[in-house]
Amino acid sequence: MKKKWTATLASFTLLTGLLAACSGAGNGGTAAPESAGASAGPGQTEKTTVQFWHSLGGKNGEYFDALIQRFNASHDDIEVVGTYQGSYDETVTKLQQAIPAGTAPDVSMLERAYVQMFADSEVLEDLTPYLESSGMSQDDFVPGLMGHSVFNDQLVSLPLNRSTPILYVNKTMLDEAGLKVPTTWEELKEVANALVVKENGEIKRYGVTMPYDTWYPLAMITQAGGTFFNEDKTSIGFGDNGVGVKVFSFLKDLQSTGALYYPPSQDSGNITNQMFVDGKVGLLYQSTGSMGGLDASVKFDYVAAFLPKDQQYANPTGGANVAMLSSSKNKEAAWEFIRWVMQDEEGGQQFILDSGYLPFTNKMVESQAIQDLWAAEPNRKVAFEQLQYAVDTNLDTGWPEIMKEFFSAMEAILYDSKDIPSTLEEFRKEAERILAE
Template structure:
């Protein structure tokens, strides 16, 4: 593998200790990919699992079947859903046996995959958080799936708009969306209605509504207006809403001037009045969710992947809305894609499984219905099953509708290292009350240093 990949992935291994335990940053287990820090149902596991072996199963399965190894980062309830999908595939035909193996959080998955590829013991199919795909693509270890799509009478146009931004690198289609999510505004509408407040559509609305929800007794806040997990996902979304970019188009520095400072000053102003509760870094996703479902906060920035569990646990009128806009609406996407590894000796068999998951109603569609992730093909969106679910749970359709404002916010091979520095900046500003501009200036310098490597 190229030295570039090894260097970046060394940083990934270090970064896995920065956050405890979503996913995906975005993200069960906690990742730092800038996709939201979320408990199950989120992209990774909320419960520990045994360490997975990096040794592949033999190519010939029982009964002469070809064995396909599929590595993923889904634990908890989502792990059960993916296992059930694999079982349905194995029972649907007699030629291929898929073995699914949980490899830990997204960060852990990346580190194990690097080691396995170097040892030529990698899987046939790998689930990769979309921000990590580029570094594997640059090292030529992901197969171009365009010919396989053609054989199956499919094309990249069959997939959901807004979820394909991390699929094509070096003119090769190296990943396809699977368990994908976005940040969204979760709302206790009962609480807003009691105050006669409308659902906020802009930052100004958000600040007014959040402050109006605050309940303070003496020096103690009994209720806050807004919360969000400790993660890079949400500030990045707000930078785009202010018409900035996280990286510039040249890939040499940050892509904003004043938009990041505007974002953090907005958050600090709300934090200072109790309008924003910014939870401790450790287990921040679970803390934010509990604050929301227990009525201690009225609104929450959180992953769409939590909608299912919030529907189950909320004892009030629970709704969702787009992330409020400043200058524009914008939402970074998160979650993972699936890739066919170029080192696989069973590519045709692996593709049989992947194409089934993309097209068979018992495959990815049922997984999406079970888990709450976004429907990732146009046929899924048009299916009666999805329409029925959206009618029953409108919050899920809001999440899909927001994809029209999707952005590719962290598309750079240096993302992992830069993300670590951005987390430090968030800590300095939100926890340590450091000067916003000075902190962001330091972050910019570090970003430029990293991107020059």
């Protein structure tokens, strides 16, 4: 699928480029509209309009709208128009349609696992010269968040609203039971089982839960010494070595005793969060991005901790990066917006303080505002410190399609109790088929 999509996108891009050449249009296949730069009245500076697509709704969407307003208020010659395009997947779908049609935005938010797919299709601008012209370098960014930024020797995206999974612990519940925060799988198993409460054969309290997501099995695969893909990206890296069987057997053992509550796929994040808030579970695997909401909701003492390790600590990163489309006709203005978000205290730093996402530049990390935040809310610092164990082993343009197959395997095992080795073997075959296309 990766090559089919790439070829299709390339052919559409070529076609619109040829049409543009015939009609005298510029980059992207569509002539710049007369209104691309807002008309200036007497005494006013003409503004360049930068279209920015994003996937932030709810409270985080409000925080990012405020960021855009601050940028516009501080720039007389540029106006950024932010447009919510739905979920990460919906934004990707709309970009796939807009790029060949010549209607893509100047700048877009891209969920980090999709960046490679667009980079492989050569539709993202190399940001290296822009970074250098602004006196910046890749060394200015937190290393654990740069795993989805450089492809084909080009810097095609920069971290923005980034997160990792983390373990939330009802410390009050553990203290009452005389238990310690688990740091290993074995400790996790002991604590989760000890927290289970049953009445008349019905489970009233579970030990641990996690949303329906590939994130957590991905973390556990690496913790157990495996990788999602093998080194040459021809197959998975957790099959023949027994890592996959170990991971899912561990989860099924927890599930069989009532120690693990695995939620339905729909609205799983809200379900698991509410169970934690209501004291119906003591341990929660969840995104660092949930910290602000939990802070406002829990009525007990809770702490954030590293994901428990097996052979090693490891956790995948998540969230989105920001990228400039190579078809943009307003690249200078688009870069000024990206640069401001990266460097200005009123840009990305304020958004991080507001939202709870991870600081993504070293300057932010060292800022007094972030240091004061961590002193007041030490859980936020734990989330950042866990980045030293960040891993991204699902890097491949075939990941989006393979992810769907992995979800199917997870459902078969965790919902339908299908045989683990044979289910993972079927998944391996599907993954190899997709990777070979």
